[in-house]
Structures are given as C-alpha cells and as structure tokens.
Amino acid sequence: MLDATTAAMAQSIQSLHAATFAGFEPLQPPAPTSNDPVYLAALHACSQLGFIAHDAECLARAWLAQSTRTGQFDAALWPSDPRDFGLQTTPRASAFVTCPQALGLYAVLPDADWVGRMARAGVPTVQLRYKSDDAVAIAQEVRKAVAAVAGTPALLFINDHWREAIAAGAYGLHLGQEDLDALTPEELQTLRDSGLRLGVSTHGYAEMVRADAVGPSYIAMGAVFPTTLKKMATAPQGLGRLAAYAKLMKNYPQVAIGGIGQEQFAEVLATGVGSIAVVRALVNADQPEEAAASLMAAMRG
Numbered sequence: 001m002l003d004a005t006t007a008a009m010a011q012s013i014q015s016l017h018a019a020t021f022a023g024f025e026p027l028q029p030p031a032p033t034s035n036d037p038v039y040l041a042a043l044h045a046c047s048q049l050g051f052i053a054h055d056a057e058c059l060a061r062a063w064l065a066q067s068t069r070t071g072q073f074d075a076a077l078w079p080s081d082p083r084d085f086g087l088q089t090t091p092r093a094s095a096f097v098t099c100p101q102a103l104g105l106y107a108v109l110p111d112a113d114w115v116g117r118m119a120r121a122g123v124p125t126v127q128l129r130y131k132s133d134d135a136v137a138i139a140q141e142v143r144k145a146v147a148a149v150a151g152t153p154a155l156l157f158i159n160d161h162w163r164e165a166i167a168a169g170a171y172g173l174h175l176g177q178e179d180l181d182a183l184t185p186e187e188l189q190t191l192r193d194s195g196l197r198l199g200v201s202t203h204g205y206a207e208m209v210r211a212d213a214v215g216p217s218y219i220a221m222g223a224v225f226p227t228t229l230k231k232m233a234t235a236p237q238g239l240g241r242l243a244a245y246a247k248l249m250k251n252y253p254q255v256a257i258g259g260i261g262q263e264q265f266a267e268v269l270a271t272g273v274g275s276i277a278v279v280r281a282l283v284n285a286d287q288p289e290e291a292a293a294s295l296m297a298a299m300r301g
Contacts, residue, residue, distance in 0.1 A: 011045075023238055069084065106126075119156075126154050128145040212252075220256075
C-alpha cells in the first residue's frame with residue numbers, strides 16, 4: 001500500500017503518460033527492492049501502464065536515478081537518459097565493431113538463394129535465418145549466403161550460427177536474448193575478436209540494458225505490431241513504446257521488427273529508428289524484386 005504522497009506521484013505519472021502507452025492491461029507491481037518514494041511511485045505507475053515486472057523495475061530504478069541526478073521529481077519527464085539506466089558511456093569500454101547508423105530495409109530470409117536474390121535487388125541489409133539441425137547443412141548454407149552477397153553492397157547478418165558466421169567471413173551476426181545469455185565470456189570475446197558485427201533482439205527496457213552490457217553493433221526492438229510468424233513471449237510493443245525505446249537507445253543503430261507492413265513504415269520511421277525489418281513481405285510476394293523496390297522507396301519516404 002502506498003502512502004498518500006507516493007500514491008499521488010504514481011497517479012501523476014500514470015495520467016501524464018497513459019495516452020503514450022495506451023492499449024496495455026494494468027499489471028500487478030513486482031515486489032519492491034527499495035523504499036524510496038520516487039521508486040515506489042514509478043514502480044506502481046509503470047505496472048499500471050502495462051510494463052511487465054522486470055521492465056517496471058528497470059524504469060523505477062531509472063526514474064529514481066533521474067530524480068537524484070536532476071534534484072527533483074518530475075512526473076512529466078519519462079526517463080530517456082542513458083545514464084539513468086546505467087548504459088555504457090560512449091565510446092563504450094565494451095563494444096563490437098560498428099555498423100551504419102541507418103541499416104535501411106532489413107530483409108530476414110530463409111536461405112542463401114533468397115539472400116542472393118534480395119541482395120541483387122538492392123536490399124541494403126539481409127539476414128540469413130536458416131533453420132536446421134544438420135550442422136553440415138548449416139555451414140554450407142552460411143558459406144553460400146556469404147558468397148551470394150559478394151559483389152553487392154548488401155550487409156549480411158547470420159542468425160544464431162556464430163561459429164559458422166566467423167568461419168565463412170560473414171559481415172555480422174544476429175542473436176536473440178537467450179542465445180546471447182548462453183554464450184560464455186570466452187565465446188563472447190571470441191566473437192568480438194572475430195570482427196563480426198553483432199545485432200541483438202530486445203523486447204523491452206530490461207533486455208535493452210542487458211544487450212548494452214556487451215556493446216552490440218545494433219539493437220533490434222519489437223515485436224512492434226502483432227505477428228503470427230513466431231510465438232512471442234511479450235505483447236506487441238506498439239509505437240509509443242518504440243519511440244521511447246528509440247530515444248533511450250539513440251546512440252545505437254536501431255532496427256524495428258515485428259508485424260510491420262509498408263503502410264506503417266512512415267509512422268515507424270517517425271519514432272527515430274533507422275531500419276525496418278521485414279520477414280514475409282518479400283518471400284510471400286508475387287514479384288519479390290518489385291516488392292523490395294516498393295519497400296525501399298517507402299523507407300526513403
């Protein structure tokens with residue numbers, strides 16, 4: 001139970017930001033880890049705004065840090081300063097090789113043939129998301145994908161298969177949170193030493209903070225809208241949250257992903273992200289090259 005002053009602070013946060021973060025069901029606040037009134041107010045308000053437990057905790061800690069740094073509590077000032085989340089200062093002490101700030105249209109593709117086809121169509125960033133339990137087939141497909149982009153400007157990221165990506169000389173690697181957490185410190189250092197660029201999937205504040213600890217080359221944020229492509233552990237984030245994430249992670253290249261159609265490109269780009277990932281928009285198109293040209297034009301506005 002919050003005291004009257006803390007409850008009023010929480011209500012101020014909630015009412016001032018309800019429109020930005022509309023569409024989420026209120027959640028029960030997690031057990032508090034501090035008795036500070038600012039922390040408690042923010043923890044309660046962010047839970048009421050629908051942020052899951054570890055994100056509400058992350059925001060509450062940031063709100064307390066912000067209030068301490070500025071010397072006052074301001075319910076209107078949603079935390080967006082990297083310092084208040086404990087993010088690395090730039091230049092980062094721990095970081096992967098950089099990639100372009102704006103990766104443009106980012107096509108996630110099922111095999112090397114599709115990678116080559118979209119690279120030749122001018123798609124600037126492509127990812128091989130090849131699903132197989134056959135180690136030989138995986139290594140072969142990764143090598144084929146690297147060869148497929150040769151002679152094109154396309155930047156190729158390999159999903160998951162980091163050893164094969166290193167061996168084949170790929171431009172970069174993309175990992176989910178669980179894959180990142182599964183790496184030993186030695187494996188993570190091997191990745192850094194290889195010169196691979198690293199992209200990391202995130203689904204909220206706590207995962208962005210976790211990703212920042214390794215200094216990836218870019219941050220992927222989603223799912224922005226509902227998607228049936230894969231079962232998501234978190235609800236669609238929506239444009240309000242995406243804009244808040246983009247503001248916090250402004251020092252990283254950012255990729256928005258999840259259920260984004262061409263008709264939504266303008267509003268997604270307006271949040272400040274520099275890239276939009278598409279998964280099925282090209283492989284399901286009747287004329288994939290024409291679809292790619294249309295999507296790239298939409299990226300340019």
